[in-house]
Structure formats: structure tokens, C-alpha cells
């Protein structure tokens with residue numbers, strides 16, 4: 001699962017005026033469209049590439065440095081309704097008397113959303 005290339009793909013390879021394929025950027029500061037008078041400035045290309053790599057780095061950093069919150073209990077196959085996290089911690093708690101059954105608590109390890117389910 002690759003993250004979608006955010007603003008990298010957008011309109012870099014196609015002329016926004018006529019839609020024809022632009023040649024790859026060369027040493028000159030512009031990429032002229034072969035069909036119309038449009039010329040793409042390579043400065044714009046670089047700006048977009050930088051923008052893309054910054055977003056990518058932030059994504060990587062966020063993934064690597066997630067502080068793991070301390071959650072009690074084992075993970076069960078349950079999707080967090082708030083953030084979509086797969087797998088929620090659960091623990092049960094006995095209510096006042098035995099014939100009232102027990103309540104199951106599901107806690108999302110990512111956003112700490114908590115759900116309660118009576119059984």
C-alpha cells in the first residue's frame with residue numbers, strides 16, 4: 001500500500017492548455033508545449049516536487065514516532081468508529097451483581113475513543 005503521490009502527479013506531464021504530453025524538463029527554465037504556446041516553468045515543477053517530498057516526510061515521521069498510548073487489555077477485531085483504526089483493546093467489567101451480566105469496554109489505541117457494550 002503506497003501512499004498516493006499527493007501533489008506530484010497533478011498536471012506536471014500534461015499541458016494545462018491543450019492537454020498534450022509535455023516533454024521532460026531539460027536544462028532550460030521552461031518546458032514548451034509541442035502543440036500550443038504554453039510553456040511550463042521548471043521553477044513550478046521544483047516547487048511542486050518540494051511540496052510533495054515535505055508531505056511525504058511528514059507522513060513518514062508521523063508513522064515512526066507515534067507515541068504508543070498505554071491501553072489495557074488484548075486487541076480484538078473491531079474497527080474504531082471515530083478514526084477507523086483496526087483493532088481495539090477491550091476489557092470487561094462486572095457490574096453490580098452477577099445476573100446483570102458484564103459490560104465490555106472497547107478502547108481505540110490510536111484516538112482513545114471508548115465504546116461500551118452490554119452483554
Ligand SMILES: [Zn+2]
Nearest residue numbers: 015018033036
Ligand atoms: Zn499545449
Ligand SMILES: [Zn+2]
Nearest residue numbers: 080083108111
Ligand atoms: Zn480511534
